[in-house]
Amino acid sequence: MAKDSLPHFNDQATRKECVVKNYSRRIAHVVLILGLLCIGYRYYYLPLQSTGPQPTRYCNKPLQSLSSSRLESFQQCSIDNLLNTGLYFLDTASPISVADYEERRDRLASALVADGVDAFVVEPGYTFKYYANVSQPEWEVWEPEERPFLMIVQPTQDQKTGEIKANTSFLCPSFEAERALLLGMPFSEPIQIIPWEEHWNPYSTLMESQAISSQNGTPRLMVDEEMRDFIQRGLSSAGFDVVGLKGRVEQVRQTKSESEVGILRAVNTGTVEAVRQMRKCLYPGLTESEITEVLDNTLRAAGLEPFFDIVLFDENAANPHGGTNGSKVLEAETFILIDVGAHLYGYSSDICRTFFPPFFKKPSCGASTPEHIKEKLKVQPLLFNAEPLLTTTQVWDIVFEAQTQSIHQMRENSTAASTDIAARDVISEAGYGETFTHRVGHGIGIKAHESPYLNKGNVNTLLKSGMTFTSEPGIYLVDNFGVRHEDVLLVQGHDEPVLLTGTRAGGPWDP
Numbered sequence: 355m356a357k358d359s360l361p362h363f364n365d366q367a368t369r370k371e372c373v374v375k376n377y378s379r380r381i382a383h384v385v386l387i388l389g390l391l392c393i394g395y396r397y398y399y400l401p402l403q404s405t406g407p408q409p410t411r412y413c414n415k416p417l418q419s420l421s422s423s424r425l426e427s428f429q430q431c432s433i434d435n436l437l438n439t440g441l442y443f444l445d446t447a448s449p450i451s452v453a454d455y456e457e458r459r460d461r462l463a464s465a466l467v468a469d470g471v472d473a474f475v476v477e478p479g480y481t482f483k484y485y486a487n488v489s490q491p492e493w494e495v496w497e498p499e500e501r502p503f504l505m506i507v508q509p510t511q512d513q514k515t516g517e518i519k520a521n522t523s524f525l526c527p528s529f530e531a532e533r534a535l536l537l538g539m540p541f542s543e544p545i546q547i548i549p550w551e552e553h554w555n556p557y558s559t560l561m562e563s564q565a566i567s568s569q570n571g572t573p574r575l576m577v578d579e580e581m582r583d584f585i586q587r588g589l590s591s592a593g594f595d596v597v598g599l600k601g602r603v604e605q606v607r608q609t610k611s612e613s614e615v616g617i618l619r620a621v622n623t624g625t626v627e628a629v630r631q632m633r634k635c636l637y638p639g640l641t642e643s644e645i646t647e648v649l650d651n652t653l654r655a656a657g658l659e660p661f662f663d664i665v666l667f668d669e670n671a672a673n674p675h676g677g678t679n680g681s682k683v684l685e686a687e688t689f690i691l692i693d694v695g696a697h698l699y700g701y702s703s704d705i706c707r708t709f710f711p712p713f714f715k716k717p718s719c720g721a722s723t724p725e726h727i728k729e730k731l732k733v734q735p736l737l738f739n740a741e742p743l744l745t746t747t748q749v750w751d752i753v754f755e756a757q758t759q760s761i762h763q764m765r766e767n768s769t770a771a772s773t774d775i776a777a778r779d780v781i782s783e784a785g786y787g788e789t790f791t792h793r794v795g796h797g798i799g800i801k802a803h804e805s806p807y808l809n810k811g812n813v814n815t816l817l818k819s820g821m822t823f824t825s826e827p828g829i830y831l832v833d834n835f836g837v838r839h840e841d842v843l844l845v846q847g848h849d850e851p852v853l854l855t856g857t858r859a860g861g862p863w864d865p
């Protein structure tokens with residue numbers, strides 16, 4: 355079979371190559387002929403034509419080069435503005451150290467004791483990255499590996515001090531053990547590997563190694579939320595008692611350390627600052643996609659790596675996550691919504707601002723507002739809200755007040771639900787309840803969206819000091835516009851939460 359199929363593949367490849375070659379030869383011919391025609395036109399036909407309009411449209415692209423140089427100066431303006439801030443926001447961030455990773459694993463060990471579990475098991479992914487700095491693609495770039503490579507964390511008691519410490523080992527394919535060591539995982543002690551050969555059952559290997567000690571004979575494992583189903587089933591059939599992520603163990607990653615808060619503050623404040631500095635450079639005629647590109651490059655200039663960037667104009671913003679193709683053009687009175695996230699040292703920002711461009715001047719108090727601007731600021735009536743009582747800017751204010759009320763709820767021992775309900779009450783009282791179609795927020799850390807999730811159904815989860823959340827209420831008016839304000843906050847005991855985005859928006863002309 356293999357012998358037959360090899361030449362067959364070669365044939366296919368050769369034929370494909372021929373087709374491509376013929377095709378490119380034909381294109382080359384066409385280009386050559388067009389080129390000759392253009393030259394001929396310029397040097398033969400044009401000199402004869404002394405009067406009349408000059409046909410400058412052929413053989414060059416003045417419009418495009420003009421617009422791209424404007425785009426370049428827009429980008430330069432935006433980057434310069436951000437760099438001119440001195441990148442003050444980066445001051446609170448430094449990379450996570452080996453000692454930080456060890457402290458995390460020790461907190462995990464104590465949580466395991468509190469939850470009555472013998473060991474925590476996780477495979478490369480976000481949680482593995484959190485405890486030992488290896489993401490799924492860092493372990494396996496092509497696709498998730500079917501051979502289990504598992505980190506196992508067990509609590510041990512220090513004989514002298516009595517403190518609970520983490521003891522970490524790795525179940526690893528035997529032939530990959532060397533590669534696992536080359537990952538340079540953050541451990542100050544030598545790494546312990548339990549190897550399994552290709553023809554062995556990895557889960558029975560783990561059981562038979564007796565690496566996991568247990569009080570009652572059946573080791574109880576807590577698996578991470580990202581653990582794939584076939585690995586969980588494998589562990590169960592090898593005789594382990596497998597339980598899902600919950601309790602104190604889940605709270606370990608939810609509760610941020612000082613260094614994590616420092617990075618989250620830097621990346622979120624920097625992302626807001628980038629939007630503000632970019633806004634000053636806007637001019638009419640830009641598309642949503644062009645602004646996305648320039649904002650991305652502005653963030654990169656500050657060392658922040660964007661991973662999503664949604665720029666939506668007017669009615670396109672009525673879909674909270676967009677979905678339109680980015681071709682809508684910026685006009686004087688366009689209402690702009692930007693929801694953007696970037697990474698710094700593996701931590702995420704996630705912020706949103708809704709604003710008018712700088713060349714749409716804020717109507718001044720007392721002065722009479724021109725009709726077309728009044729029309730622009732007027733909100734279309736809702737079916738369930740008979741009168742069009744509000745202006746765009748009033749809708750902006752309602753969302754802001756909803757955000758304020760949800761932030762007030764972000765204190766230790768409040769329920770996750772209460773933060774959502776507080777925002778929802780404000781929007782419902784204004785008559786727009788049905789237009790606030792998503793939850794008010796979510797936890798944020800190495801992932802932009804982390805548990806706990808702030809929705810009105812999450813009545814059993816209590817907020818704890820050290821947890822970080824977005825507050826992002828919105829109002830979405832179909833065919834009209836959308837408004838969302840999103841900031842990031844740190845829960846801090848009984849007090850008001852700490853803002854990690856620098857300053858909240860000041861108004862539709864001051865994002």
Ligand SMILES: *[C@@H]1O[C@H](CO)[C@@H](O)[C@H](O)[C@H]1NC(C)=O
Pocket residue numbers: 450451452487538539540
């Ligand atoms: C964690 O991994 C990143 C690369 O993903 C690396 O830049 C960083 O130095 C590592 N941290 C430690 C403490 O090894």
Ligand SMILES: *[C@@H]1O[C@H](CO)[C@@H](O)[C@H](O)[C@H]1NC(C)=O
Pocket residue numbers: 510521522523546564565566567
């Ligand atoms: C850590 O666990 C391994 C495997 O169970 C064991 O061999 C080792 O002695 C433990 N180390 C400590 C310091 O408890």
Ligand SMILES: *[C@@H]1O[C@H](CO)[C@@H](O)[C@H](O)[C@H]1NC(C)=O
Pocket residue numbers: 679680681
């Ligand atoms: C983008 O969407 C608009 C509005 O639906 C449409 O008119 C336009 O042709 C689309 N452009 C591209 C490049 O798909």
Ligand SMILES: *[C@@H]1O[C@H](CO)[C@@H](O)[C@H](O)[C@H]1NC(C)=O
Pocket residue numbers: 766767847848
């Ligand atoms: C939250 O509740 C726990 C358990 O009841 C309590 O120990 C803690 O002091 C409370 N926190 C605050 C800030 O009141």
